[in-house]
Amino acid sequence: MSSVSKAVGENLQRASWIRKMFEEGARMKAERGSDKVFDFTLGNPEVEPPQALIDTVKTLVASDQRGLHSYMPNAGYPRTRAVVAQLMSKATGLDYTENHVLMTVGAGGALNALLKALLDPGDEVIVLAPYFVEYGFYVGNHGGRIVLVDTDEDFGINVERIAAVITPRTKAIIINSPNNPTGVIYSEASLCRLGDLLESLEQPVTVISDEPYKALTFDGVKAPELPKCIRRTVIATSWSKALAIPGERIGYLAISPKIPEARQIFDACTFTNRTLGFVNAPALWQNVIAEVAELTIDITPYQEKRDIFYDGLTTIGYDVVKPHGAFYLFPKTPIADDIEFAGLLKEEGILTVPGTGFGRKGHVRVTLTVPRDTIERSLPGFERVFRKVSA
Ligand SMILES: Cc1ncc(COP(=O)(O)O)c(C=O)c1O
Numbered sequence: 001m002s003s004v005s006k007a008v009g010e011n012l013q014r015a016s017w018i019r020k021m022f023e024e025g026a027r028m029k030a031e032r033g034s035d036k037v038f039d040f041t042l043g044n045p046e047v048e049p050p051q052a053l054i055d056t057v058k059t060l061v062a063s064d065q066r067g068l069h070s071y072m073p074n075a076g077y078p079r080t081r082a083v084v085a086q087l088m089s090k091a092t093g094l095d096y097t098e099n100h101v102l103m104t105v106g107a108g109g110a111l112n113a114l115l116k117a118l119l120d121p122g123d124e125v126i127v128l129a130p131y132f133v134e135y136g137f138y139v140g141n142h143g144g145r146i147v148l149v150d151t152d153e154d155f156g157i158n159v160e161r162i163a164a165v166i167t168p169r170t171k172a173i174i175i176n177s178p179n180n181p182t183g184v185i186y187s188e189a190s191l192c193r194l195g196d197l198l199e200s201l202e203q204p205v206t207v208i209s210d211e212p213y214k215a216l217t218f219d220g221v222k223a224p225e226l227p228k229c230i231r232r233t234v235i236a237t238s239w240s241k242a243l244a245i246p247g248e249r250i251g252y253l254a255i256s257p258k259i260p261e262a263r264q265i266f267d268a269c270t271f272t273n274r275t276l277g278f279v280n281a282p283a284l285w286q287n288v289i290a291e292v293a294e295l296t297i298d299i300t301p302y303q304e305k306r307d308i309f310y311d312g313l314t315t316i317g318y319d320v321v322k323p324h325g326a327f328y329l330f331p332k333t334p335i336a337d338d339i340e341f342a343g344l345l346k347e348e349g350i351l352t353v354p355g356t357g358f359g360r361k362g363h364v365r366v367t368l369t370v371p372r373d374t375i376e377r378s379l380p381g382f383e384r385v386f387r388k389v390s391a
Contacts, residue, residue: 011137011140015133021041021351021353022041024346024351025039025041025351028346028349028351032349036349037349037351038348038349038350038351038374038375038377038378038381039351039370039374040350040351040352040353040365040367040370040374040378041351041352041353041367042367043180043327043328043367044246044369045240045241045246045297045327045369046369046370046371047244047297047298047301049243049244049245049297050243050297050298052292053243053245053288053292053295056288056291056292057284057288060284060287060288061284068283068284068287069283069284070283071280072280072283072286073270073280074270074271074273074274074279074280075101075102075103075266075269075270075273075280076101076102076103076104076252076280076281076286077103077283077286077290079290080103080286080287080289080290080293081098081099081101081102081103081252082097082098082101083289083290083293084096084101084103084252084254084289084293085097085098085100085101085254087293087294088100088101088227088235088254091225092225092227092228093228094227094228094256094257094258095257096254096257097257099263099266100254100255100256100257100262100266101252101253101254102252102253102266102269102270102273103250103251103252103280103281103286103289104236104238104250104251104252104273104278104281105250105251105278105281105282106238106240106249106250106251107210107212107236107237107238107240107251108134108238108251109249109251109276109278110236110237110238110252110253111135111138111174111208111210111236112138112141112142112272112276113253113269113272113273113278114208114234114236114253114269115138115139115141115142115144115208116141116142116272117265117271117272118171118172118206118265118268119139119142119144119171119172120143120171121143121144122143122144122145122169123143123144123145123169123170124144124145124146124147124167124169124170124171125139125144125145125146125147125170125171125172125173125174125208126146126147126149126165126170126173126174127139127146127147127148127149127173127174127359128148128149128150128151128157128162128173128174128175128176129148129149129150129151129358129359129360130151130155130179130181130182130330130355130358130359130360130363131148131174131176131358131359132180132358133357133358133359135174147170148359149162150360151182151184154184155179155182155184155321155330156184156186156187156190157175157186157190157191157193159190159194159197162194162197163197166201166205168203170203170205171205171206172205172206172207172208173194173198173205173206173207173208174208174210175191175194175207175208175209175210175226176209176210176211177211177223177224177325178211178213178214178217178223178323178324178325179213179325180213180326180328181328181330181355181358181363181365182321182323182326182328182330183306183321183323183324183325183326183327183328183329183330184321184323184324184325185217185221185223185324185325186223186224188224188229191224191226191230192229192230194207194230195207195229195230195231198230198231198232199231204232205232206232206233206259207226207230207232207233207234208234208236209226209227209233209234209235209236209237210236210237211223211235211236211237212237212238212240212241212242212251213241213325213326213327214237214242214325215241215242215296215299216241216242216297216299216302216325216326216327217299217324217325218299218302218303218306218323218324218325219303219324221324223325227254227256227258231256231258232256232258232259233256233258234253234254234255234256234259234265235252235253235254236251236253237252238250238251238252239251239289239293241326241327242295242296242297243292243295243297244297245285248282248285249281249282250281250282250285250286250288250289251281252281301372302327302368304372305368305370305372305375306323306327306329306368308372308375308376309329309366309368309375310322310323310329312375312376312379312382313329313331313379313382316379316382316383316386317334317386317390318331318332318334318382318386319331319332320332327367327368327369328365328366328367328368329366329368330358330360330363330364330365330366331363331364331366332362333362333363334386334389335389336361336362337361338354338355338356338362338363338364339354339356341354341364341385341389342364344385344388344389345381345382345385347385348378348381348382348384348385349378349381350378350381350382350385352365352366353365
C-alpha cells in the first residue's frame with residue numbers, strides 16, 4: 001500500500017524509463033570507464049557563466065546593504081522588472097512596463113504560475129509535438145489537459161492542424177522556439193498565421209511562449225518576437241540557458257501590453273506565484289539580473305559542436321533537420337523503432353533519449369552540452385550502428 005497519490009504514482013511509473021537510462025549510464029561509466037561512454041542525454045549547460053555575472057554575484061554577496069535578503073513584492077523587485085520591461089519594449093516595439101513583468105523561479109516556475117492563473121479544471125492546452133515532456137505535468141498540476149498537435153516533417157508549425165483541435169475548452173497554446181528537442185526556430189510567417197487564426201476566434205486563447213533558448217541561436221538567425229504578431233502572448237522564460245545558471249532558478253513572465261486584461265493576468269500570476277509557495281523569485285538573483293540581463297554566454301562553442309555533430313551524422317547517412325538554436329539535435333532513426341535504436345546505440349556506449357519520450361517516434365535526441373571530443377569520438381559508434389541496421 002502506498003501513501004503516494006495515484007496520479008503521482010502513475011506519473012512516476014511512466015517517467016521511470018528516463019530514470020532507468022540515467023542509472024544505466026552511471027552503471028556503464030563505472031563498468032567501461034567514463035571515456036568510453038558518450039552521454040548525450042542531459043541538457044545541462046557544461047560551460048560556466050560569464051565572468052561579469054560571477055563578479056556581480058561576488059559584489060552583492062559582499063555588500064553590507066541592508067534588506068538585500070528580505071521579502072519583497074511577490075512580483076519581484078520593481079527595479080529588475082523595469083530592466084526586463086525595457087528590454088522587452090526594445091525587442092518588440094511594444095510598451096512594456098514593470099507591471100507587465102513578474103520575476104519567477106525559472107521558466108518552470110513561470111509556466112506553473114501562469115497555467116495556474118489561466119486554467120479551470122478540464123481546460124485544454126495545445127502543445128506542439130515533439131515537446132518538452134514537463135508540459136504535461138505542469139498542465140496536469142493545475143487541472144488542465146494537454147492536446148498534442150504534430151509539427152510538420154521538418155518540425156515547423158502546422159496551423160491547419162492547430163485549427164482542427166481548437167474547442168471551447170482551449171485556453172492556451174504553448175510555443176517553444178528555439179525548440180527542445182529539435183533546435184528548430186519557428187518562422188515568423190508561421191507564427192503570424194497562428195496569430196491570425198487566434199484573432200478569428202471568439203474565445204481568448206493565450207499563447208505561452210516558453211523561450212529559455214531564445215539567446216542561443218546560430219548562423220545569425222534570430223528567433224522571431226511572438227508579441228509582434230500574436231496579440232495574446234505571455235512569455236515564460238529564464239536565464240537558465242542564456243547565462244548557464246539553471247541551478248539558480250531565475251526567470252520571468254512578460255505579459256503583452258496588447259492583451260486587454262493584461263493587468264488582471266499580472267495580478268493573478270502574482271497571486272499564484274505566491275500561493276504555489278514560490279513567494280517570490282530568489283532575491284540575490286533578481287539583483288544580479290538587474291545588472292546583467294542582456295548578457296549571454298558565448299554561443300560559438302555550441303555552434304561549432306552543432307556543425308561537427310550535424311556534418312558527422314549527415315555524412316554517415318542520418319537524416320537530420322539542421323538546428324538553428326538551442327543545444328540539441330533530433331536525428332531520424334534509420335529504423336522506425338527509436339527505443340530499439342537507442343538500445344543499439346547504447347551497446348556502443350552512446351546514450352540518447354528516444355523521440356517517443358518527446359511525443360515523436362522514429363527519432364533520438366542528442367545534446368550539445370558535452371565536450372567537443374565526446375561528439376567526435378562517438379561518431380564511429382553512430383556509423384557502426386547505422387551500417388548494422390542498413391545492411
Ligand atoms: C523547453 C524548456 N522549457 C523550460 C525549461 C525549464 O527551464 P528552467 O530551468 O528555467 O525552469 C527547460 C529546461 O530544460 C526547457 O528545455
